[in-house]
Amino acid sequence: MEIFLVATPGLEEPLADEARALGLDAHVQPGGVSFTGGWADVRRANLEIRGATRVLARIGSFRAMHPAQLDKRARRFPWGDWLRADIPVRVEASSRKSRIYHAGAISQRIEAAIRDSLGAPVADDAPVTLKVRIEDDLCTISVDTSGESLHKRGHKQAVGKAPMRETMAAMFLRQCGFDGHEPVLDPMCGSGTFVIEAAEIAAGLHPGRMRGFAFEHLPGFDPEAWADQRKHVATPPAITFHGSDRDAGAIRMSHENAARAGVGGWSDFQNRAIGDLIRPEGPPGLVIVNPPYGARIGNKGPLFGLHAALGAVLRERFGGWRVGLVTSDGQLARATGLPFREPGPYVAHGGLKIRLYRTGPL
Template identity: 40%
Template structure:
């Protein structure tokens, strides 16, 4: 008897992973889209009708990737695992000819390691072998990438529908010395409560990621409009439905941001990079070379949101007096941004957080490029 596989194709079931600390932002985005997210470890789960994975890829700004659940079944041993894999409804996502890639996660499973899962998959699908995929955030292959997650005696199999990680929007072909992922920048704006209407200022803007993400939020532009996705290569892909989905998103986007977006940086090269990235993103930013220590704003601007990702000293080769830079940034925020709301991403170092001296700041743990950080949120 074949195992009883729970088929989730009639109603799509998605797992949306997020960078550590951004799970609440993904949930908030999904709720704003009229969905009902369920918070789980590492992200959120969504359930909906056919095409939900396309909408999620197209519209979620803070998600890292979109996994489409293909099935869940008991797998107490390798034989049961192979039977369950053979019964999966793979036809909508796999042509049966290419060699799929598998990412394997084992939690308390009765297997010696991922190789046993790969061997079971090869037997189940009549293949000489199955390619091993690396970490889930690595570059995907051209073919199908599956996530096989075994927890205890239960196996859940999901298909990657995104392809390149979702922070690849298509506009950022140049980066500054310490790049910030687009998904992290958008997540920080969501967690800060940015409304897309009030001014947004970045006093240390680098390559302009905060400002471009803020501009697209203000413009109500879907972040995935300018890039391809893995689901477009699925055998069951409906090009007409996808074209209609994209057309709806394009029609909802405003012709220009509603907010004033200003960026400052002492490095002229960074401002040039920000200007070119903004041009590729189709937005216009006000960029001006100013030192954060002496920064001033035009009369009558604000209040709004001020957001910053100051140097950490680990990558950009700043001077030894990093606390001095943080003290100067904090002084500028308290002087020039009275009545504004602030969001500052800093490394998890108490000395630097004290140097900023932001009044009543709430601290949220996040990660930036694998570094433990704190997002400081406060009213100035």
């Protein structure tokens, strides 16, 4: 079947690169990445892929040019092959360039077909969600095999203002060339997302190891095969991953989140202002930072001085290190005085459009 990895808009290419690195024949499509596979690949994608928001299994399609046709063909669909009669289901519908254009009516008809032909209950808080899309009169049905968004790794209970999602952080690390073999420092670490993701990558820890998934509620799910697939031993890295922040509460959150993630032994968090940054001992690596950018948490006027100070400290103390900076404001990036290359594509983040700015070794 076709398996679709939903991407954060703007991060489709690094997600495809990640999927290909795992041996999947992945192709970029609008909104994400697709490949062909079976249930073992669905499980593996949910467990191992860091950049996907969710994993959809496309289970069927048919033409529907008017509501009566949708009713008829939905009732003929083999729901029992894909859903369990004892597990509630929820339907989310959308329509584009089609004669059936009302999403609510589409959902109601699909829900009625499932209730009448399979007997499965329909509920807003169901553990299984069907995604029904009608485009150019072609109705495509997918089952969301993930459940909660995959950025919810299961270890972050404490977050600060405007947090970076784990899925985005992983893709920005990939775009910076990080592969787990160099130190990483985030000088404005917040709740520790970049540092924890980097430490997990270095240790070979699967991002989905601490959470459950919707596919566990589907027919034919094999708990023993899944338990075997989840077996994995981490390899503690020989390097340390560093975070600092001027907010003592952020450092406390970072310590707690890293401990829950199981990477506390090779991550270090310090309560420091930008002016007190210290270059870690050992080889050069990557500084990656998601500083405040005005529209996100308030007035950006004073932020030019902050960015200038950050750039000065990095140029003075971090020779040989690369820098990745995430911002919605190119002027703030330029205020650092750092030799950034052409920025990456725009990425959707909380109603803003952000970009990754990267340097070579300073």
